[in-house]
Amino acid sequence: MRILLENFTKKFGDLTIIDGMDLEVHDGEMIALLGGSGCGKSTTLFAICGIHKVNGGRIFFGDHDVTNVTTQERNVGVVFQSFALYPHMTVENNIGFPLKLRKESTGDIKRKVGEIAEMVHIEALLQRRPGELSGGQQQRVALARALVRRPDVLLLDEPLANLDATLRLEMRSEIRRIQHETGITAVLVTHDQTEAMSMCDRIAIMDAGKIVQITEPKDMYDNPVSDFVAGFLGSPPIAFLSGKIEDGHFIEPSTKTKIPLDHEMAKSNNGRTVSIGIRPEYFQPNNGTAVSGKVSFIESQGRETLYNVMLPDGKILRSIQGEGSVAKIGDTVEWGINAPKILVFDEDGKRI
């Protein structure tokens, strides 16, 4: 079911957290609210499920205005960061709790709990208590409880934050599989760009209570609207250099290297001070415009190795390379920038 936020505003006392946000989540879509802590992403999620009352604007599920509908009647499924399982109930009772509150018959509850447990692969754990489960198992129970009564929307608040690295990878694909199987509209709140990019159809990236950009993951990576978005996505992160545009080129101030830019863009912005963003994969040996600098840091990530290359003025360029690279710390290298892939931003950080 479609979710629509119209001019949504949320205040805590005098503090306005979110001011007039608009957001539409299409039916059956999974969208990520991505942003750092304090950006208002969880607040938005809590407003959608009704735990926080809104201070302005409207919320629609489908065509139904739910702005003043209580949480209890909103029919949303929520997976909390801490899972929020009821510690005194067995797994079976935890999952069946929403149905029990609706006064469904014991037989129905048992059948539905069984079905959903099978879907999230926890059939064998139904008689345990949450304290007797591992983090991943608790996560599956929380998911089952959120889904068991067929909610209109599924809301996930940092669902993977409390899991260890391997489990996180496993649950990432599991949640996506279950979302596909049920076809439910889902909102994922996360601060982890990998999670957002790998799990969701679209990402809404948020900063200071505003949605900065909303688009598909690949598109957001390739065409960020601002340096904030460009910096948020990608690991290792993008490197920025600032300098002037002169005669169709970006002049790197310390080495005076001329980096060619898009002809039309450079022409219309001639003489302007800009910053350019270069992703690590576009700064490689034998690759376009060469820039020389000293290797200041090397981090082996197994399959790949990350190099930091320091320019004379202390600015850092990052390069990620596969096997075969032999540069050592202190080596002076001359690697090339893939000029067509450069992202150019103006003084305010806006993409040019």
Add this chain to the structure above:
Amino acid sequence: MVNTTIESTTDQVVKARIGRSTGPQLNWLQKIGNSKYLGLYLLAPAGIFVLLFFVIPVLLTGVFGFTNMSTATGITGGAYLANQSSMQALGDRHDMAALAEQINQVVYTIDETGLTTAREAGISAATLMELRAKFLGQSFDNRRDAERAIKKLNNRPANTRALKVLVKYFERSVINTRYDSKAEILAAIDGFGVSLTPEQQAAIIDVTYTGWVFSTNNFKRMISLPDTKKTLINTLFFVFTTLILFNVGFALVLAVSTHYMDAGPAGFFRSVWLLPRITPPVLYVLMWKWLAWDTGFISIILGPFGVEPKNWLLDSPTNAWTFIILINGMVGASMGMLIFSSAIKAIPSSLFYASEVDGATRAQQIRHIILPQLRFPILFITCYQTLSLLTSFEYFLLATEGGPGGSTEVWALSTYFKALNNYAGALEYGYGAALALVLVVVGVVLSILYLKLFDFKTLTAAPKIE
């Protein structure tokens, strides 16, 4: 080669460890600080107080419960005293009425002791000389016989008054004399001219001893007295009514209702309910008394409606109980309220959010989330308050003193009256201790019962995480 290296390394480590003990000399404080018994040292002061004010009193209560100690027997040893009542007992308990009759008599014996005493008292030597010559060793069964014999002397006393004084020196009796040991009383009876068989000796010792002895009579008496049953029923009624209505019930209502309030008013209401607890009990009860007196608040308020002023507190057993339970409950509820409130605060807010999302109303939240999470605090408060209500009697003492007519006398109060303070001043330490011992046993039994009832093991079960 590799092995040798490892061994030599271990060797060095050992040497290093030994080396440490020959290091700088530690002072006594550092030695205690490093000792593995540090915990015990730190506990020692508390241990001494626990021993002095808890363990020893409880053990002594256990011991005293099996004695007949009272103001009459004293708490140290006693003396041996043949008197009217002990001679009665000799007849009743040992079937030796004849012997009792013998001992109970007063005889007049002319002996050296009497003559010496009389001489020292200034009786004329001539009289005493003649008395000695004629009657030494003779006994008279009563005063008249003795007087008649003395009157016949040539050197008889000048008048009847002097005669009576003289006779007094030869009066011999074991009745109403305190003897410090068994040997003394037996010797006295023997000297009195009654020879005793070993059996009779034992019986005499038994009935004349005035100190306390060990016995189980306290418990027999407790069971046979109708007052005991009434006190027991009063106690159970008081403890469970106060506990269920106030100490747990009302405390839960307060904790849950303040949980759903804003922080400001919630804090205010909690503070208000704490006030009775921080009011000095004497003043607190005094205010209740003012409320209930015939010139008090209730009477004044009800006066215009044609209700006769009266002492509402002691007017009838029902009223007395109502006040007693209110007085105790208003104080008792605050502790449960504090414990329950903090336990509710400890429930993660995400659980409340989750239950709201799951469709739970407030009532359902209380029923399915709050109460189950409060199982342990409720167990704690129930146990703790049962024991404290069982043993508390200060509010009874201050408010009703067990009245009217003993209708609010509970076990602890009755124990206090019996053992430590009563109108007649006849304090029965032994019986009181026996009553207190029953309280101890009941408390322990109830605690075990509660733990079973609340399924303590699953509350504290170790998690089985895979």
